[in-house]
Amino acid sequence: MVAKQGWKFLREPSSLVARIYKEKYFSSVQFSKASLGKAPSLIWRSIWSAREVVLRGTSILGADSKVRCKGESSNDSEKSELWKHIWELEVYGGCKHFLWKAVSNTLPTRANLYKRKIIEDPLCPICQREEENVLHALWSCPAASDVWGEMLSPVQKWRLEEKDFQQLWLRMVKRLTKNQIEITVNIMKRIWGRRNEVLFENKFMDPGKLVQNALIGWEVFLEANKKTCDTVREVSSISKQGWEKPVGNCCKVNFDAALDMVNKKIGLGIIVRNNAGDIMAAVCTPRKLVVSPFLVECHALWRSMEVCRELGFWDIILEGDAKNVIDRVNSATEDESEWGQIITDLKTVLGRCDGWSLNFIHREKNGVAHFLAKMALNLDEERCWIEEGPIQIEQLIVKEKSCITLNT
CATH class of the missing domain: 3.30.420.10 (Ribonuclease H-like superfamily/Ribonuclease H)
Structure with a gap:
């Protein structure tokens, strides 16, 4: 509820409550840069504590570190296209939900668990070098980089230019074909699955085999869907002009x-x-x-x-x-x-x-x-x-x- 109130400060800055809190606690800056201040009230302390959740939500919705408030140019169409593109991919439902969690930064990476004070160590369980956020787990970790370097990878020679996974995903949407994106999503899902196997079962799959399994899984899914559609079309066409x-x-x-x-x-x-x-x-x-x-x-x-x-x-x-x-x-x-x-x-x-x-x-x-x-x-x-x-x-x-x- 307190996060929702913070969200209203950003979306409805002209509301009476937003103007009162702004005047008292962050008169010279935006809510996104507000400090706790001296002798804060219990309500303001709670709203301020939830500020990180609110800001993460705004970045997920494609606001590019700036919230589009009333009276400003809206970025809703870009956000809508982002989610629409995910749900239109021809991959199985588990891949779509996985990708949605990755883009919205809700995967249970060690960095996210550390922020919620569930674990005490945010380091990657595989390389033990860097904090494991979504971008690191699926892209920049040396173990993940080995996978993307395989010959069958659609992004074999890509360099890391983004600071978070959502930016990487947007670049993929712009540069890759639909089939390449679907293959990439299947590979990402397998990389995350391998990460969990390392963490809980002490197993590590070879990069080449991982890519091959991802391709086979995608092709099996497409073939199964195509058979269903073909059967419907064949029955329909035969009923009109058959044997x-x-x-x-x-x-x-x-x-x-x-x-x-x-x-x-x-x-x-x-x-x-x-x-x-x-x-x-x-x-x-x-x-x-x-x-x-x-x-x-x-x-x-x-x-x-x-x-x-x-x-x-x-x-x-x-x-x-x-x-x-x-x-x-x-x-x-x-x-x-x-x-x-x-x-x-x-x-x-x-x-x-x-x-x-x-x-x-x-x-x-x-x-x-x-x-x-x-x-x-x-x-x-x-x-x-x-x-x-x-x-x-x-x-x-x-x-x-x-x-x-x-x-x-």
């Missing part, structure tokens, strides 16, 4: 591929269905990354042909959204490109089976195969389902079967 059933008694084989450049993997997805939309087979195949996206799609087509031969499907329509690959395989002319031999091999296999045909379709009609390809990225070995599929595609299959019913 079309094959004519007659033949089956339709949809195939697709997905790439994970970070983990250097590809995923192949294959779904075989009859003219009622029932699943005959489903396949998720993870493989090591190949050199070209074109080759990735070739792998998907080749594996779908292998699956059909292994399971004895001889009257089929192969469908995919890789137009470049499908057009070349269906072309009557010889392919003389660098991947010409692969195209020739695909043509040969397709030509040997009289009941096989290959068609191009747009992505919205290839949703299940695409989803299976994304699933394959998280597998260590191939998975195959006969006359059923993974539970994750049940909703997509039901949607597409409903489209068949509506169109007949």
Whole structure:
């Protein structure tokens, strides 16, 4: 409550209470520079004791050591943008709350605990050289500097120019891309976690491994969020313009591929269905990354042909959204490109089976195969389902079967 009264002195200097206290205790200076004075009242002593908390709050709100009072130009928009930027980052909630505490200087660093008289020593528990404030713990400590010097660090060659963490954060916001900021926040969170492990468990993680774990954690978070969004989009698009059933008694084989450049993997997805939309087979195949996206799609087509031969499907329509690959395989002319031999091999296999045909379709009609390809990225070995599929595609299959019913 006394801190709140001090805050009112700054925000409402023309109020009656503020003018009375100013006249009595700090007539020639601002409240931020007021001294305790001689024979202070108990109330003024309490307000003055809370002055540091108030001033820390003003610096957090972006006032640059000067409080914007009524009648002055406001800095609220800059403050609002600062917090808005934090909450819009694509990192998990724990990272956002950690960053908020770091920027607002409420992390339980040894310096903060020392000021509150909880501990007697403010020195950094790792280097034992300097007082451990937020900037030191996350940036300038030699142990933290080793982390930021790693090759994968977005701020590898940055120098320390700021006096507090909030200034450092503002510089990062101005100079780094959104992805670089998100990686940096994940690394900071890991640095703080390692600091706690040193303090409480006597463990110390290698800088390179720390950065690698931070990157993996961020990528896993993005992939999980992307899968959720992709599922919603796929269900929505399929309900509008989805898979079309094959004519007659033949089956339709949809195939697709997905790439994970970070983990250097590809995923192949294959779904075989009859003219009622029932699943005959489903396949998720993870493989090591190949050199070209074109080759990735070739792998998907080749594996779908292998699956059909292994399971004895001889009257089929192969469908995919890789137009470049499908057009070349269906072309009557010889392919003389660098991947010409692969195209020739695909043509040969397709030509040997009289009941096989290959068609191009747009992505919205290839949703299940695409989803299976994304699933394959998280597998260590191939998975195959006969006359059923993974539970994750049940909703997509039901949607597409409903489209068949509506169109007949």
